[in-house]
Amino acid sequence: QSALTQPPSVSGSPGQSVTISCTGTSSDVGSYDRVSWYQQPPGTAPKLMIYEVSNRPSGVPDRFSGSKSGNTASLTISGLQAEDEADYYCSSYTSSHTYVFGTGTKVTVL
Amino acid sequence: EVQLVESGGGLVQPGGSLRLSCAASGFTLSDYWMHWGRQAPGKGLVWVSHINSDGTGTTYADSVKGRFTISRDNAKNTLYLQMNSLRAEDTAVYFCARGAYPGALDSWGQGTLVTVSS
Numbered sequence: 001q002s003a004l005t006q007p008p009s010v011s012g013s014p015g016q017s018v019t020i021s022c023t024g025t026s027s028d029v030g031s032y033d034r035v036s037w038y039q040q041p042p043g044t045a046p047k048l049m050i051y052e053v054s055n056r057p058s059g060v061p062d063r064f065s066g067s068k069s070g071n072t073a074s075l076t077i078s079g080l081q082a083e084d085e086a087d088y089y090c091s092s093y094t095s096s097h098t099y100v101f102g103t104g105t106k107v108t109v110l
Numbered sequence: 111e112v113q114l115v116e117s118g119g120g121l122v123q124p125g126g127s128l129r130l131s132c133a134a135s136g137f138t139l140s141d142y143w144m145h146w147g148r149q150a151p152g153k154g155l156v157w158v159s160h161i162n163s164d165g166t167g168t169t170y171a172d173s174v175k176g177r178f179t180i181s182r183d184n185a186k187n188t189l190y191l192q193m194n195s196l197r198a199e200d201t202a203v204y205f206c207a208r209g210a211y212p213g214a215l216d217s218w219g220q221g222t223l224v225t226v227s228s
Contacts, residue, residue, distance in 0.1 A: 001172060003154065034213025038155070045205060045221060046155065051214035089155050093213045097169050099145070104154040 004029065004090055004102035011108040012080045020105045022073040022090030028100055030071035034093035037066055037075045041086040049088075050075060077107070085109045112136040112217045114206050119222030126196050126226070132189040132206030132219060140164065140184035143209035146191045148202035149221070156202075159191065160209065174200075196226045 005023040012018040022029065022037075029035055035053045038046040048057055050066040053073065063078045073092070077084055090102035118130040132144070146158040159170045159180040168180050179192040189206050203223050207215035 003156075032213065036211075036214035038215075040155075045218040046207075046215075047218070048211075048214055048216045051211040051216070055211070057211075057216060091155075091157070091213070091215075098171060099157040099160070099213070101147075101155040101157055 001028075001094060001096065001098060001100045004092060004100055006088075006090060006102040006105045008103075009106045009108065011110055012077075013110045014080055014082065016080050017076060017078045018080060018107060019077075020075045020088055020090075020107070022075070022092075022102045024071050024073075024092055024100070026071060027095040028092040029068065029073050031095060032093045033068070035066070035068055035073045036091045037064075037073075038089045038091065039084075039086045040089065046089065080109055082109050112208065114208065114217060114219035116204060116206055116219045116222040119204065119224045121225045121227065122196055123228050124197060124226055127192070127194045128196065128224060130191040130193065130204055130206075130222060130224070132191075134187045134189065134208075137208070139182070139187045139189070144180075144182060144189045145207045145209055145215055146180060146189075146204060147207060147215070148200075148204045148224075150199075150202040153202075158204070161189070193224070196224075198226050200224065201226045 037050040040046045054066040145160040203221040205221045208217040210216035
């Protein structure tokens with residue numbers, strides 16, 4: 001199972017919006033709404049930010065939103081803040097009944 | 111408060127074995143599917159395995175299938191990962207995580223480092 005494809009890095013100034021793409025195949029992202037997103041600051045454990053494509057767990061700011069079209073899912077961070085600087089990973093359920101993570105994207109707040 | 115604490119990591123020679131444990135507290139382990147993931151130094155997250163709530167169903171990534179075994183003891187609130195025939199490429203921080211939503215891991219431990227080297 002190959003990792004889902006994400007851009008290595010994205011950046012934006014405080015207050016701006018950034019979007020991270022996550023491209024898979026018809027065997028994972030394209031076939032299931034079990035797409036989730038995780039935030040991982042350096043040296044810490046991942047934190048769930050979005051589940052089932054667009055749902056936010058309790059406590060996650062509504063600045064974070066998710067969507068999906070075809071084989072590509074996206075995470076948008078609106079009103080970028082310094083505390084959002086971290087690595088972000090997408091994940092999807094697959095037709096093999098396994099899970100696969102994305103390659104990861106480093107978000108830099110300029 | 112939900113807590114997951116991994117232990118059992120360390121240095122092991124290629125071909126060796128190691129068993130990781132994940133102690134769960136703050137919730138009823140038997141209500142949840144559980145997962146193991148890993149992250150090589152400076153690299154991305156990789157999903158390793160999951161187990162259903164009563165331990166009767168398991169799935170593995172191709173890279174560990176036949177070498178790793180996930181199990182659980184709900185009475186002891188503990189998840190396990192038995193790792194055999196270890197290779198240098200298995201070197202990573204291993205995380206346990208709870209599957210609370212369909213397809214999502216909502217709580218993670220801090221991880222335990224496994225180093226495979228001679």
